[in-house]
Amino acid sequence: TGQVEGKVALVTGGASGIGEAVVELLAKESATVIATDVDDLRGPEVVARITKAGGKAIFLEQDVTSEERWVEIAAEIAKRYGRLDVLVANAGIGIAVPSIVDMTLADWRKQNAVNLDGVFLSVKHCLPLMRKIGGGSIIMMSSLAGLRGAPGLSAYSATKGGVRLFAKSIAMECAGAGDGIRVNSVHPGIIDTPIWGKIPTSAAGNQGNAPIDPEERAKLATPLARAGQAAEIASGVLYLASDASRYVTGTELVIDGGMNAG
């Protein structure tokens, strides 16, 4: 039996990196997983791999910034499963500029839209499904950049700091309502995922426009002297999704190879 057997879990940004690892681990631990992503090429591949291995997962194409689509996704989950136990609000993007004066308003808003609007909409439309069954676990993907400043990634850092306190506020709302729903945030350090190849320009500490190599950065910046793996974040998410964490709400789980320690 799995650690999340019988639970239905929605994972946004499930087609790549951390989200993909979360989808895989929750399915391996016997959850029924709905993976969503804008990437409708990789998403179905991830789900096909899981199904082939005997796991229960489906893929739904979704842009987390569209409220219209959130209404449809929630209705689809209600129709198919009649319940939602776990929400992993994981989809996120980062845009780096060496100096904030070079950040366009459009790029500032793009990060807010995915990283904050997307998380807000996920909670707004998933909470009713959880309240119906009298419980659930909401896990929001923040970042180490949501705990401390990230020069070059200031806009990203602002969104992730917002996610951190949004999680705590919703945790208190849910606890106050006595509805059995727990809410926590996860704060990865430098994790080796495709996101680093997508960050458009030079990020903190990097000169010029060379692609950012997470392994190289992590060697210098983390006490454990290596980048983390997506699976190492997924195991933290599994803990928060499972009943092993039933007394844990409003907290932040830092998984960063020791970066934040000193």
Ligand code: NAD
């Ligand atoms: P990734 O790029 O590998 O995966 C992110 C996924 O989100 C992609 O599949 C992408 O298509 C999807 N996505 C982007 N915009 C979307 C939208 N509008 N709607 C739906 N899906 C969308 O990145 P990752 O490293 O796995 O990042 C996952 C989360 O972890 C993000 O929130 C990121 O900010 C956070 N994080 C990552 C690191 C790291 O070092 N990799 C560190 C801290 C926090």
